[in-house]
Amino acid sequence: ETGVTQTPRHLVMGMTNKKSLKCEQHLGHNAMYWYKQSAKKPLELMFVYSLEERVENNSVPSRFSPECPNSSHLFLHLHTLQPEDSALYLCASSQDRGTEAFFGQGTRLTVV
Amino acid sequence: SQQGEEDPQALSIQEGENATMNCSYKTSINNLQWYRQNSGRGLVHLILIRSNEREKHSGRLRVTLDTSKKSSSLLITASRAADTASYFCATEPYTGGFKTIFGAGTRLFVKA
Numbered sequence: 001e002t003g004v005t006q007t008p009r010h011l012v013m014g015m016t017n018k019k020s021l022k023c024e025q026h027l028g029h030n031a032m033y034w035y036k037q038s039a040k041k042p043l044e045l046m047f048v049y050s051l052e053e054r055v056e057n058n059s060v061p062s063r064f065s066p067e068c069p070n071s072s073h074l075f076l077h078l079h080t081l082q083p084e085d086s087a088l089y090l091c092a093s094s095q096d097r098g099t100e101a102f103f104g105q106g107t108r109l110t111v112v
Numbered sequence: 113s114q115q116g117e118e119d120p121q122a123l124s125i126q127e128g129e130n131a132t133m134n135c136s137y138k139t140s141i142n143n144l145q146w147y148r149q150n151s152g153r154g155l156v157h158l159i160l161i162r163s164n165e166r167e168k169h170s171g172r173l174r175v176t177l178d179t180s181k182k183s184s185s186l187l188i189t190a191s192r193a194a195d196t197a198s199y200f201c202a203t204e205p206y207t208g209g210f211k212t213i214f215g216a217g218t219r220l221f222v223k224a
Contacts, residue, residue: 002156042200103155
């Protein structure tokens, strides 16, 4: 266990569904991240939340919407996804930028 | 183009042998990190080396950094079957911000 918990571990959703991924860390870290990992592609940073700022990857479609209600919780809201959005979604946290990141086990998302 | 690119893409060795993986990057960095990922799971941080460091050790791991060549290597000595995993380098660009960039990874298979 890394101290970062993601739920659910697996999710199958239709293209018209709305679902949310949840991430929780109790490590006292100041930054939380969402990454997308597709087959045979590098890890893609989607969103970052820190005490100082929110950073978005401008290439991420608007059908992905992050929410960070406090420093311990991070959500990724999903709506009208496409089959190509099927991937492993990883949450991570770190004390500060450029420091060791702790990853959750990921949510394996399949869009049908 | 990617900031971090690992080489080789895949490596198969016998238990007890050493495994060397390389990472090249394009822009100046603050630090470089190596992570390990077991199939379909979260990433685990292995080691962080700062731009002013040339070599770092952690147990059976040895990391080198050559900023003049913009490259790093990860050496795993006396490999074990349990070392079978994908290994990723991640670079923290000098420009700062939350822009850690991961490479596509090297898949290591250690045969017992």
